[in-house]
Amino acid sequence: MRAFITGGAGFIGSHLADALIARGDSVTVLDNMSTGSTKNIAHLQGKIQVHEGDIRDKALIEKLVEQSDIVFHMAAALGVKNIMEHTLESIDRNFNGSEIVLHAATEYNKRLIIASTSEIYGKNPNQPLNEESDRVVGAPQKIRWTYADAKALEEAVAHTLHKTHGLKVTTVRFFNTVGPRQTGQYGMVVPRFIQSALKNQDITIYDDGSQSRVFCHVEDAVKAVLTLSETDSTIGDYFNVGGVGEITIKELAAKVIERTKSASAIKFVPYSDAYPAGFEDMQRRVPDISKIKRFIGWQPRHSLDSIIDSVATNLKG
Numbered sequence: 001m002r003a004f005i006t007g008g009a010g011f012i013g014s015h016l017a018d019a020l021i022a023r024g025d026s027v028t029v030l031d032n033m034s035t036g037s038t039k040n041i042a043h044l045q046g047k048i049q050v051h052e053g054d055i056r057d058k059a060l061i062e063k064l065v066e067q068s069d070i071v072f073h074m075a076a077a078l079g080v081k082n083i084m085e086h087t088l089e090s091i092d093r094n095f096n097g098s099e100i101v102l103h104a105a106t107e108y109n110k111r112l113i114i115a116s117t118s119e120i121y122g123k124n125p126n127q128p129l130n131e132e133s134d135r136v137v138g139a140p141q142k143i144r145w146t147y148a149d150a151k152a153l154e155e156a157v158a159h160t161l162h163k164t165h166g167l168k169v170t171t172v173r174f175f176n177t178v179g180p181r182q183t184g185q186y187g188m189v190v191p192r193f194i195q196s197a198l199k200n201q202d203i204t205i206y207d208d209g210s211q212s213r214v215f216c217h218v219e220d221a222v223k224a225v226l227t228l229s230e231t232d233s234t235i236g237d238y239f240n241v242g243g244v245g246e247i248t249i250k251e252l253a254a255k256v257i258e259r260t261k262s263a264s265a266i267k268f269v270p271y272s273d274a275y276p277a278g279f280e281d282m283q284r285r286v287p288d289i290s291k292i293k294r295f296i297g298w299q300p301r302h303s304l305d306s307i308i309d310s311v312a313t314n315l316k317g
């Protein structure tokens, strides 16, 4: 199978490329290297085709989509800090760029997997979140939600193109996904904590650390994506992909210190010191993964300990 991955030099995209190559597919990657890196796919040199370019380049997207059998649309601007500091550029990439990919897949009648996000549920307090849960987001001046808004619109366009033009799309809503090659640079909490712990520096928690999350190893997430893509009954549908085991951010910091045998201390800073105005957070974010279990029998295998260990090993190496 000829697979085309947008954002294939990124964290999830590069692991997907590994899995597709292992399966015997031919793989083409398009990436603008904004948050991705050639380092993430250096080990695949000679095995995959790499194009450095932008998903908003319509002619290039049309050509690469036409030449493929299946498209995995992973490219996006992400990371809360990144979105808040580069808001207009992020909206343009995440909505307008995605629209180009969606229309090309429709025109050439290709199987498409799109990467959406748990952020679309916003701060809905009714947890765990299932695929029919409402979106509860703040006012438009709360800029954080523009990422969720653009992704939700992308999903809505995909859903409509499926209904009206038969687009063979499956939507994957990733919850916090973690593993080797993810950087802490854009505010991702697990690599950020582990980086500090390995240097015995203070681990900085925003707010009081009582907010909770659930983490999923990227290998598990990629397995979910591949199985969804191989299952025709998932076409036109949308699935949460997330881990199990809710943990508060304060407990996470303690666990990171324990597993890395670090001498780091924990420091608390208010959100207002960490983010520009326009930030707000959700207190809990817990996935209900019963739908994907029911459809394809998928469930995550990695524990949080094994996630922390694999990220620490990668950051040390």
Ligand SMILES: NC(=O)c1ccc[n+]([C@@H]2O[C@H](COP(=O)([O-])OP(=O)(O)OC[C@H]3O[C@@H](n4cnc5c(N)ncnc54)[C@H](O)[C@@H]3O)[C@@H](O)[C@H]2O)c1
Residues within 6 Å of the ligand: 006, 007, 008, 009, 010, 011, 012, 013, 030, 031, 032, 033, 034, 035, 036, 037, 053, 054, 055, 056, 073, 074, 075, 076, 077, 078, 093, 097, 115, 116, 117, 118, 173, 174, 175, 176, 177, 178
């Ligand atoms: N990692 C998570 O926890 C998580 C959670 C929810 C959703 N997602 C979604 O999964 C997908 C992959 O995320 P990731 O964690 O691997 O992040 P990432 O930043 O590592 O990957 C995104 C990739 O897209 C590339 N890119 C960005 N804009 C582009 C453009 N205009 N043209 C071409 N390439 C572009 C980046 O350089 C990067 O390589 C994204 O769509 C993201 O929104 C990730």
